[in-house]
Amino acid sequence: KKIVILISGRGSNMQAIVETSIAQQWPAQIAAVISNKADAAGLAFAASHGIPTAVVVSKEFSSREAFDSALQQKIDEFEPDLVVLAGFMRILTPAFVAHYAGRMLNIHPSLLPSFVGLHTHQQALDAGVKLHGATVHFVTAELDHGPIVAQAAVEVLNNDTEDSLSQRVLRQEHIIYPRAVRQFIEGKISVSGHHVTIADA
Ligand code: GRF
Numbered sequence: 752k753k754i755v756i757l758i759s760g761r762g763s764n765m766q767a768i769v770e771t772s773i774a775q776q777w778p779a780q781i782a783a784v785i786s787n788k789a790d791a792a793g794l795a796f797a798a799s800h801g802i803p804t805a806v807v808v809s810k811e812f813s814s815r816e817a818f819d820s821a822l823q824q825k826i827d828e829f830e831p832d833l834v835v836l837a838g839f840m841r842i843l844t845p846a847f848v849a850h851y852a853g854r855m856l857n858i859h860p861s862l863l864p865s866f867v868g869l870h871t872h873q874q875a876l877d878a879g880v881k882l883h884g885a886t887v888h889f890v891t892a893e894l895d896h897g898p899i900v901a902q903a904a905v906e907v908l909n910n911d912t913e914d915s916l917s918q919r920v921l922r923q924e925h926i927i928y929p930r931a932v933r934q935f936i937e938g939k940i941s942v943s944g945h946h947v948t949i950a951d952a
Pocket of ligand 1: 758759760761762763764765837838839858859860885921924
């Protein structure tokens with residue numbers, strides 16, 4: 752099986768997936784890491800692990816449609832079974848999302864359906880919730896609304912800042928995202944409408 756991972760920056764989730772795939776000897780290969788930003792820090796990590804990298808610079812395209820179609824062409828050169836969005840900071844067009852329907856995952860740093868969009872940790876602090884976390888979900892046309900594959904919760908502590916809370920959530924992301932990707936690769940995930948079932952979980 753082949754996985755293509757899309758990043759925009761740091762790429763710590765991508766790194767967790769790569770490292771777990773190696774440590775657990777997945778029957779899958781990270782076929783490429785693709786960024787929409789040339790300076791994404793994660794590209795160096797991927798390259799140092801012998802993973803092909805590519806950059807499709809979003810700001811060089813005049814429209815969302817033009818960028819997404821160039822990105823799709825690049826992704827499809829690697830013939831992925833699964834596309835993994837890992838800190839990929841782009842709103843995707845419906846045509847792009849439809850092309851990867853049922854085979855594109857994202858991680859969002861909140862317990863969906865709470866706190867869609869950006870600044871989720873600040874949103875959680877502002878709302879005064881006592882539990883916060885992260886969600887792995889299938890990507891659908893509606894932002895941050897696809898079928899939920901996995902979630903992890905962390906307690907919000909009295910003195911939490913956006914920074915401290917995001918760090919605690921990120922540690923959970925690095926556990927649940929590799930696990931979900933592995934389950935997908937192993938064919939254990941089935942989706943029916945909005946409901947995801949995972950075999951022997
Ligand atoms: C993560 O918090 C992820 O949930 C969000 O953006 C951040 C990306 O971090 N979508 P990294 O690039 O994986 O380190």
